[in-house]
Amino acid sequence: MTIPAQVDIAGLSVTPAILLAPMAGYSDLAFRMSLRELGGVGLAFTEMLSPASLLQGKGNKRKTLLATCPADQPLGHQIYGSHAGSLSKAAQWLSGNGATLIDINMGCPQRKISSHGAGAGLLREPEEAIRIAESVVQAAGVPVSVKLRLGWDHNRLVAHEMIAGLENAGVAAITIHGRTRGQGYTGKADLDEIRRVVQAARRVPIVGNGDITSPESARAMYNFTGCAAIMIGRGALSNPWLIRDIARDLANQPPLPAPSREERVAFALTHFERMVDLYGARGATLLYRKWIPQYLRRLLNDRQHMVALLQLECPETMRRSLTALAN
Ligand SMILES: Cc1cc2nc3c(=O)[nH]c(=O)nc-3n(C[C@H](O)[C@H](O)[C@H](O)COP(=O)(O)O)c2cc1C
Known part of the structure; x- marks a missing residue:
């Protein structure tokens, strides 16, 4: 299996095909720029943003959530919620304010979010989730991606069944974190299930996510699942050089010494x-x-x-x- 050097997301060239995950409380401009400077980040995301924080947010808080700069590109803005109307308005507002890619969160397991039908809560209503994606795509005016978990729990692994619907809804890329909502962060990301999602896709690139903490695990994600790109979260928090090291390895460049x-x-x-x-x-x-x-x-x-x-x-x-x- 050849490992892709870049991935095209609705005309946006992501090079290398390595995405820095959205992480609430961490993915601000300061962190994104610190990692971009080390190298290897093809695309980064804001943390998940609520429509209310965008549409009614007060000055400073909204300013820091949205802070960016020309070198902080390409950047996806992630939104979460359970209503097509408010998510579509948020997407419209973001694209009117310079966003180039909007991502919909369909994976957050936190009870206060998922139990209200947002984040991974959307996986309990796959048809509704697809309808929401469609209305955000129509409202946004910029490419829209979606980030999913495998399902609400192991009795309902719905991600692979949603791919065709999400493609028809017009989404430009889909990230799949190989866990269910029920797992939280326990257990291991399930590469078999990620592969099932990859195999269900016809048109859009699938991004594999979960437990990539080394060049070996990055290669395993690509080789085993056939995904078009990978996304890295926690591994980059404790080891900011991880993405740089993985990018070099995937490009068959020799490793650099560990940072002094x-x-x-x-x-x-x-x-x-x-x-x-x-x-x-x-x-x-x-x-x-x-x-x-x-x-x-x-x-x-x-x-x-x-x-x-x-x-x-x-x-x-x-x-x-x-x-x-x-x-
Ligand atoms: C502290 C923290 C905050 C997170 N916040 C978000 C978020 O805002 N949006 C989202 O889609 N996922 C969020 N996630 C999930 C990550 O994006 C990623 O899917 C997950 O950590 C699995 O990838 P990893 O094993 O590389 O960390 C968060 C994860 C952590 C640990």
Whole structure:
């Protein structure tokens, strides 16, 4: 099986065919740009956005959710909800405000979302989900993709049955995360089921997603499922160099050395400064706490040090503490 170097999504050339997953609470401009700079990201996404946050959202919050820049391309804006009307309005608003690709979330397992019929809740009503996709496609004026789980639970694996309907609805690409809503993040992504979805597709590229944490697992996703592209989420949170390394491997380039301590610290500091630009110094310092376990775990000798970093409130102290980790 040859591994595709690029994928075409309704005329948008995604090169390499590696997508950075939408991740609520993480996929902001600061993270996307930090990863894009390392290389290998063919397409990135915003976190999932509610129609209300777009259509009625207040100044600053909406501004930071939507913050982007010319180098942050190509970019997909992801929306979630359960009503064709509000999702279509949100898609229209986004395309009128510069979005180039809109993705519909049909996979979020969180109870507060899925139990209200949004996210993976849409998989309980596949016909309605397809109808929603159709109305978003008609409203959007830019390509629309969909991101699915396999189904609500293992008794209802509906994804492969939805592909023809989604293609007829006019969607431009479909990402499939190889788990059900019931699994949450437990178990393993099911490559057999992803393959079943790939085999059901006639026209649109299928993006394989779930548990890609190494060049080997990326190759396995491509080779076993025959997908047109891959999407990577959690693996890139704890190892930001993962996507670069996978892109090099898939292009048959020799691996680069693992990042040095100094490079890790420089990366963490640059990400912090991008967050300062986005959220202001104090907001960034508080929000940066969630990155400390992701980025710095392997640079810290003991738990006490981690706990101390997690309590910082002063941006200057954060900068000094991060810089000191280089030695
Ligand atoms: C913290 C976190 C937030 C997420 N937020 C979103 C989201 O906003 N939209 C979405 O479609 N999926 C979201 N996901 C799911 C990921 O996009 C991805 O499908 C899932 O993590 C499986 O891929 P992975 O094994 O590479 O992480 C999220 C996952 C995590 C861990």
